[in-house]
Amino acid sequence: MQNLLISDLHILLVEPSDTQAKIIKGLLTREDVHGVDIVKNVAQAKEEIAKHNVDIVVSAMYLADGSGLDILESLKNDVSTSNVPFMLVSSETSVQKLEKFKQSGVAAILPKPFEPIHLHRALNTSLQLLNTEELDLSLFDINHVRVLLVDDSRLARNHIKRVLENMGIEQITEAENGAHALTFLKDQEFDLVVTDYNMPEMDGRELSEYIRFNPLTTHIPIIMVTSESTSSAHMTNIQQTGVNALCDKPFESDEVRAILVNLLDQKEGS
Structure with a gap:
């Protein structure tokens, strides 16, 4: 089409x-x-x-x-x-x-x-x-990228999922909050975690800290999506917990595309 x-x-x-x-x-x-x-x-x-x-x-x-x-x-x-x-x-x-x-x-x-x-x-x-424009990665087949998407808003998840799918990402597992995400992280392997910051039960910061301190998941790149200004001092502190990239809501394709090229090609080539 x-x-x-x-x-x-x-x-x-x-x-x-x-x-x-x-x-x-x-x-x-x-x-x-x-x-x-x-x-x-x-x-x-x-x-x-x-x-x-x-x-x-x-x-x-x-x-x-x-x-x-x-x-x-x-x-x-x-x-x-x-x-x-x-x-x-x-x-x-x-x-x-x-x-x-x-x-x-x-x-x-x-x-x-x-x-x-x-x-x-x-x-x-x-x-x-x-429109659909598959992301071209030199060291990674985008169709095989396994993403864990974490957000307590179903509508927000749908929006982020659509952006990712338009880039060719097909394997997306959805979780409603950090606690729900942990159940998947314990049983499945992922190449990328995309998480909201503000969530009930376990927020994005707590989830990121778990991923970074667990030897089995410490290698997974994390993109945190937030409604707060990504340039604020608060979000700068969040990034110091091991988050690889911060994205504003609304989740925009151009910004995400550049982040994915950097994270996934860099991850696979390291």
């Missing part, structure tokens, strides 16, 4: 403000996106999505009959639409409110107002979720 281009995209824009909708549509047109339908609320968005002719949903956070989160969760909980990328456009800065979107599998979050470069990056990120 031929990969989509930005010019091929059909976007559903959910924006209650006529002025904002016009501005965003104009910026999309500048990015060579010409298939844009505009609706104003959750009900209209769900009606359009049900027609199955939407490639990406771009939505404001606050709508008259609900929020963008209602649309996102509806998308991700329906098997027929779970692969449709969702981009949030919002001036909201509340960490708690944005966290809900990150845990539900948002592809990109754009500040309002945003610059064209922000939109360009978000479109490319969403496009990578729609």
Whole structure:
């Protein structure tokens, strides 16, 4: 199947403000996106999505009959639409409110107002979720890479799993938290662990420390995915526990691709 281009995209824009909708549509047109339908609320968005002719949903956070989160969760909980990328456009800065979107599998979050470069990056990120490009490793067959994916959010796991599968990774074992992950680590071999940081029972830090201090697992590379800023002092301390790489949520293909090339080729060649 031929990969989509930005010019091929059909976007559903959910924006209650006529002025904002016009501005965003104009910026999309500048990015060579010409298939844009505009609706104003959750009900209209769900009606359009049900027609199955939407490639990406771009939505404001606050709508008259609900929020963008209602649309996102509806998308991700329906098997027929779970692969449709969702981009949030919002001036909201509340960490708690944005966290809900990150845990539900948002592809990109754009500040309002945003610059064209922000939109360009978000479109490319969403496009990578729609397209498949197998990762070419010189010392490792990507189809044989065994990954343990740990996250307490099913929707977040689905998003990360999709990014990995689009790169050619087929062997992915899912765990709901660190304690659940331990049951797999004791019985199976893995080439990579991708774990969330904030989880109940056993968080990502505790899991990473177990992996590093256990002689049978100490060699496994660890990628930690977090909603916190990866440049914060707190996350720098986390990295000192033996985590090989930190990734922000949303989990972006370009960043992950570079990390995998570095970790897996380096691991196999060491």
